[in-house]
Amino acid sequence: MTLSYQTLPQTWDVIVAGGGTAGAIAGIAAARAGARVLVVEALGSLGGTGTNAWVTPLMRNVSAGENLNRGLTDELKARMLARGDGAVDPGGNDNWFNPEGMKFVLEGMLLEAGGEVLYHTHIVQPVMAESENPPRIQALVIHNKGGLQALSAAVFIDATGDADLATRAGVPFHAGDEDGIHQAMSLRFTLAGVDTARLCAFLNSNGQGQTGENFLHFWMVWGKNSTLEPLFRQAVADDVLLERDGDYFQGFSIPGRPGEISFNCPRIRAELHDGADPWQLSAAQVDGREAIDRLTAFCRQYLPGCEAVFIGVVAPMVGVRESRRIVGEYMLTLADILDCARFPDVICRNHYPVDIHSVKGGAKLLHERDGTAPYFAKDAYHEIPYRSIVPVGVSNLLVPGRAASSSFEAQSAIRVQQNCHSMGEAAGTAAGWAARKHGGRVRDIDMDALQTELRRLGGNV
Ligand SMILES: Cc1cc2nc3c(=O)[nH]c(=O)nc-3n(C[C@H](O)[C@H](O)[C@H](O)COP(=O)(O)OP(=O)(O)OC[C@H]3O[C@@H](n4cnc5c(N)ncnc54)[C@H](O)[C@@H]3O)c2cc1C
Known part of the structure; x- marks a missing residue:
């Protein structure tokens, strides 16, 4: 060229x-x-x-x-x-x-x-x-x-x-x-407006043992014995989530940003796995944003302490693992x-x-x-x-x-x-x-x- x-x-x-x-x-x-x-x-x-x-x-x-x-x-x-x-x-x-x-x-x-x-x-x-x-x-x-x-x-x-x-x-x-298949991509996001004291208390009562409200870490993956799985099942039954929204769900506290949780999800749908393909990358952005809307609704309806959350950040880059x-x-x-x-x-x-x-x-x-x-x-x-x-x-x-x-x-x-x-x-x-x-x-x-x-x-x- x-x-x-x-x-x-x-x-x-x-x-x-x-x-x-x-x-x-x-x-x-x-x-x-x-x-x-x-x-x-x-x-x-x-x-x-x-x-x-x-x-x-x-x-x-x-x-x-x-x-x-x-x-x-x-x-x-x-x-x-x-x-x-x-x-x-x-x-x-x-x-x-x-x-x-x-x-x-x-x-x-x-x-x-x-x-x-x-x-x-x-x-x-x-x-x-x-x-x-x-x-x-x-x-x-x-x-x-x-x-x-x-x-x-x-x-x-x-x-x-x-x-x-x-x-x-x-x-x-x-x-x-x-087979030329890559690891899943994810579009990470945050939710702000979390009542972390109530969320922490709920997670502790739910069996997701926490070390304190400033260091929250919680997760759900279908079939991996997460105590949050029944809530995800209910949300799928209620048409709030899609089945694939439970393929990987994980949240973390963020230092310096009280009341905000960073999510290591949503996972992008399986057909879109190549982060070096610009068309897939672009479609992943759209797919991820749709899933973020569903996950936000899930958190508001099913997680105590998250009733008033709003989207803080949608990551500017799709997360490409490989x-x-x-x-x-x-x-x-x-x-x-x-x-x-x-x-x-x-x-x-x-x-x-x-x-x-x-x-x-x-x-x-x-x-x-x-x-x-x-x-x-x-x-x-x-x-x-x-x-x-x-x-x-x-x-x-x-x-x-x-x-x-x-x-x-x-x-x-x-x-x-x-x-x-x-x-x-x-x-x-x-x-x-x-x-x-x-x-x-x-x-x-x-x-x-x-x-x-x-x-x-x-x-x-
Ligand atoms: C969803 C997800 C969750 C993960 N979870 C964890 C975790 O919990 N903890 C952990 O430690 N690691 C985690 N990882 C892995 C880790 O974050 C990455 O593997 C690592 O950050 C990659 O670093 P890198 O320097 O190779 O690439 P990157 O950090 O992606 O850097 C590449 C840079 O190059 C720029 N760039 C790309 N192409 C061009 C171009 N053509 N011209 C100019 N600039 C360009 C990009 O904008 C970017 O700034 C995760 C990864 C993903 C995707």
Whole structure:
């Protein structure tokens, strides 16, 4: 395809495509490593799925009592705690956060580090130096109100979550399970105007034991012995809900937003499962909004404390759990998880299990080998190697986050936010070094030096 575009005169050391969960952190890390950084983001704020798909809280990733993701994740949590947008519950879980607050914190951290951001801009197409082996991305054509422009950098990080840049640069990829079917998408929302004291009392009396009205967590999935199932049955019988509205229902408190509950639902109807297909994504937005109306009516009529609720937020982004996964120098597999694989080029450690929200029926947690694999020990973890974020066939590109090189099952475990942070931190640091010391070549990074630096920054590798 031949595009007519304007090439901007300035150049950057590192351009991050997508300022989401991994990308914002990658931008901060690269800037702190001394690189001149630009983060290009389609929306008007940083944080991606965590903030704009309203995915709160951070999923716990603990082994032997220690959080496996540290470094910039710790700093992010501390900053959110300080401004009342984070919280630690009575059980010591520090993963609760307010997505709107996180947008402010991430932007502040990027700008403080000297990074730049270009919002409301879509990536279009890389310009490749094809004669080099492997080919190098010379520039990235973007589109925004200024039309088509090409931005140059020594190193690129594809943190779009969908591997938009990598796949357009010719990197091969996998998508979905063995049948090409993806995990379910969800459109998250909040309800405000909740009488949390009454809701908490009801949930406690209902058997959904709560630690307090500021840390509510409740759920219902058909057939999983939720104490809320009879209410859902009644609501389906009363034509308030559709049967599929009970495929996954979950609510959480949000720090700094009293009287508001964030919902990890509705799940989008099964035929719409491909988050990299713009037509499906658009239809998912419509489908999700219709379901949000039904769920709001359900909460008002059936949940004590929710009689006067109104919709607070409908997430600007449809929540996509899995779309494209690059083919990298190493592909993480289910066996790696179950065997607690260790790698000499480790950049992240994970204990979060395989967690497939299948459109083929229900949520599937890890049950392989009947729970007898080494992975199931409380102090177990597996590692993610640097090679999983290095795509084959391009010299100056890294792909951290949910599109990293992994099988369908392995991706469902490593995709949670704190792992995306850790992959982003490693990618940003490595990209900064590659740009400044190695002519952009991401394979030339000294692994011992990178791991030493990540540990110096507080990382757990
Ligand atoms: C419904 C749902 C529930 C989840 N629940 C949890 C949970 O409870 N806890 C947890 O820790 N994790 C959870 N996850 C997983 C986790 O949130 C995601 O896997 C993770 O946030 C993905 O991070 P990422 O950086 O790979 O992508 P994203 O955070 O999605 O970042 C991608 C960024 O790139 C931008 N972008 C995309 N394409 C372009 C383009 N072409 N041009 C410019 N910009 C672009 C996007 O706007 C976005 O900002 C959940 C995910 C979903 C969808």
